[in-house]
Amino acid sequence: MNDKDIPLANQKVVDKTLLTADGYAVAQTTVAPGGETKWHHHTHVKDRFLVVQGVLTVETRIADRTVSRRVRDHYTVEEGVVHHVKNETAHDVVYITVQSGGASDIVLA
Numbered sequence: 001m002n003d004k005d006i007p008l009a010n011q012k013v014v015d016k017t018l019l020t021a022d023g024y025a026v027a028q029t030t031v032a033p034g035g036e037t038k039w040h041h042h043t044h045v046k047d048r049f050l051v052v053q054g055v056l057t058v059e060t061r062i063a064d065r066t067v068s069r070r071v072r073d074h075y076t077v078e079e080g081v082v083h084h085v086k087n088e089t090a091h092d093v094v095y096i097t098v099q100s101g102g103a104s105d106i107v108l109a
Helices: none
Strands: 013-021 024-031 046-053 056-060 066-069 074-077 083-086 093-100
Touching: 024 083, 046 056, 056 074, 066 074
Parallel strands: none
Antiparallel strands: 013 024, 024 093, 046 074, 046 093, 056 066, 056 083
């Protein structure tokens, strides 16, 4: 099984790979209202989110911290940190993710 086979998100989350290279990847994700990913972490890579449209909610399991990021805001989730993202608004959220630091993986929590 590879990461493409893992049911990470509900049908309201559309992920589009923009670039992959040795040690990093760039993707664009659109999250419709009510969309969210499952709780997960990455063993070797950081997620760096840059919000380009709407308001993205990023939740981590570090002291149950929740943050919201708006257009032009960014947020980094370190490797090993259990997290998920969701759209709690009435409008689409679009963000760019840059993963770097090693081989990408998804470990469901």
